[in-house]
Amino acid sequence: MAYFLHLLIMAAITIPTTLGFNFVFGKGKILHFGHVGTAIVAAYSLILSQQVSGSWFQAILIAAFCTALISLFFSWLALKLEQDAFGILSIAVHLSLLAIVLNATALTRGALGIPGIPRMPGMETPEVFAIVVVIVVLVWIFFAWKLNASTFGRSLQALSEHRHHSEALGIRRSRVYAGAFLVAGLGTLTTNVFFAQYLGLLHPSDYGFPALIFMAMCIVAGGPGRVFGVTFATVVLILLKEGLRFLPVTLVPLSLRGPILLLLFGVILSVAVFLRRETIFPKQRSV
């Protein structure tokens, strides 16, 4: 039971950030690979200010401000740079933020991480924690679903399908992009409000590139731009990732388990892309 509660909490915690990222990468088709960079800013600004002020409320406000700033920075980069360049350089921004966390040891304790993070008052037991997280996530899904169908969602889709046409029709790219990145930022902030306090630890190793690959997998498998699809895929992939722990040892010897899991995930991702090859990116070929 406790284990399933844990899986429920992990899935619920992960959903806001993938759904938020879905607006940029899935619906907006923006090659943004720096989403984990936003998560780093959200998590560290939150936990550091919580430790200084002792108040979660203040900490969330400060973190929201910092997350908004980094989101707007990404959005500005996305507008300024060509799409390919942004794709690679957003990874560079992520890795740079990670390098800052690792090196600014006086502030972040670097590679040692910040242990002993308390839970919010009243959320100490897993049951209460699960209930709170699930409620927050349901609200999030509803919000994302509404947003997806709103003018903003349609503008974002129009821009992704034909940028110049939609701009000619009066859609302001800069505003829509800023909106999409802010929503992604809000998603990752929501996730990170719960993540570190659930683990009781904030550690840079949780914010590496593999975290992004996992999110991209959720979006690709769930159907880019689809709210319920991505939610479903996130849950399934988390269960799958954990489910692989139950592979019988006789099939996969312990010492080969690691590489074989890597192989398996690679294959799953390629199959997901193959099945979705028509819809991940809109077809835009002309002779």
Next chain:
Amino acid sequence: MTQLLINALIAGSFAALMASGLALVYGTLGVFNMALGQTALMGGYVTWWASTSLGLSFPIALLIGMVAAGFVTWLSFEFFVEPFFRRHRFLPLVTTIALSMILDGAILLLFEERPRSIQFLNAEPVTIAGATLSLEQIVLIICTLIFLSLTAWVLTATSLGRKIRATVLHAHAAESLGIPSGLLYRITFILSGVLAGLAGVYQGIDQNLTPVLGFSITIKAYAAVIAGGKGSLKGAVIAAYAIALLEQLVIGVPWFAGTYISAGYQSTVAMVVIIAFLLFRPQGLFGSTTRST
């Protein structure tokens, strides 16, 4: 100072080998191959395996390594690029990330986690103009330059090169002139893999091979390709050397009143400079300003 330049030349040659192959592929197909770092490791590891476990002489081992790297890239093209890139050129970006995970797993299974180093020459280091470098490095740098010039020569002066360039400029028009673009795609793709494999061997000789660094190699090489201008071989190579020099300068020279920038920020500073550069010149060093869709 001379030493800094030499250091940059050593690090830059490795990056240039990677970046030139990428620039070719990016120029012809417009696709990203995120598994190229792993391909480089494959090339390096197979060469190591052939020379250490099979006891073959270095040139033959190198040849086997290159064939392996080329073969891996050819397979990646057939299974992870070809079925996708015509639908959208960004699809291979995702599929090759999947491929990189598969190759990571395969490298761990085949070659284990231990560091490996390829034995090549064992000679005393020499000192040139106050800078120290080993004979191996001189050979490596010169070989890299030869390979790069050879590639550049093929591209500019041969019929094959003209066909590749024609395909880069307009694939459909080139095809209607009877240029077999499918074959050219494969050739450039395999060539990029061989160049990456060479980079892997370079790494194995100069430092050592470990199975976990594939991804950061790829990112650095792409930064060079983007900074150099889309698909420009010349641009990618120059950018690769420039980034390497920048990285050495960042930590090798005192910046603020005699204090040094912490070495942990070495790559960060280089990346920030590239971003700033691209904000001023979005098309890169030698790119053209065409409107993208």
Next chain:
Amino acid sequence: MKKFLSTLVASGLLAACVTTPATDETIKIGYIGPLTGDAVAYGKDTLNGIMLKVEEINASGGIDGMMIELIAEDGRCNGADATSAAQKLINIDKVVAILGGQCSGESLAAIRVAEPAKVVMLSPLSSSPDLTLASDFFFRDYPSDALKSVATRTYIRDQGIKKVAIISENTDFAVAFRDALKKDLPVGTLVFDEVVGPGTKDFRTLMSRLKNTDFEVFFANGQSDAVIGAMMLQMRELGISKDAMSHEVAESATLGEIAKDAVEGMAIISVPTAGVGTPLESKFEKKYGAPQATIAFVAHAYDAMGVLAKAIDAVGTNGEAIRAWLYDMKSYDGVIGTFSFDENGDVLGIPFAHKTFVDGAIVTVNDIAVN
């Protein structure tokens, strides 16, 4: 390639004998460590070390006739996966105790799951000083960096060294040690102190700067022998012939292979008997080939399993009883030395030794007393 196949067969056989014990009742022991990702070498070494011990125990009849069943979970060197791993091991497999995590980040996260469930965690590798006070249920037979840095200080003082240059890899293992060392050495001893990104292998420019620095000994503080090897090769290439030293990561036969002359004479501050040339090493190599990182990690893992088995043998499978037994334990005679645990679960009695490379082989010079 051949080794890979033999490993496959060997581990397949081993897995088979681990999972099909003589009786239905088994004693389940969990393992958490990095089986994928950048830190995979440490995970593999510690897991293999534990498997070796489990196999020996089972071959000699198990504990009270019950076989040990080892269940390994991938912690991927991060907190999130280590938490999931601990949740699964504790709530689904109902393990008696957990050997792990290996990365300190794994341990710090997993203990939050293990403590409320009253499951003892015994880490063979986590060295972060943060773990000293992390939990009542956390033990380690790996010395906290605090201790290793005392040994290093003793060595540096005894050698009459006044100026030390250090380059550290930015990983929790290496950085925690550097922080401890910085605290222990007299102010001004570290004349050159740089931290480089994880996995960096291009040290030439730092070494050029080092060449113009007035120092007596260079400390290569990397988390893997690959990085230490690159540091040492590039330092010697530049003609810096001053002394060098490192910690137990450098106690690796592979380092001798990849760096050859560059590590000749390098001082290694490590535990006394875990090293190259012990019976454990020959047993281990016969089974798994040379260690991925270093035999010292294997030895700590091997002894962690050993001490845990002894605890279970003495008091059964109750977590609190095991904890009490471990705290009370007078001493355990292991490969890494004769040790016990202090009131925080940190290891006591692991002495250190000064070793060095002679003709590519590692030999002990003398022991270093730390009280």
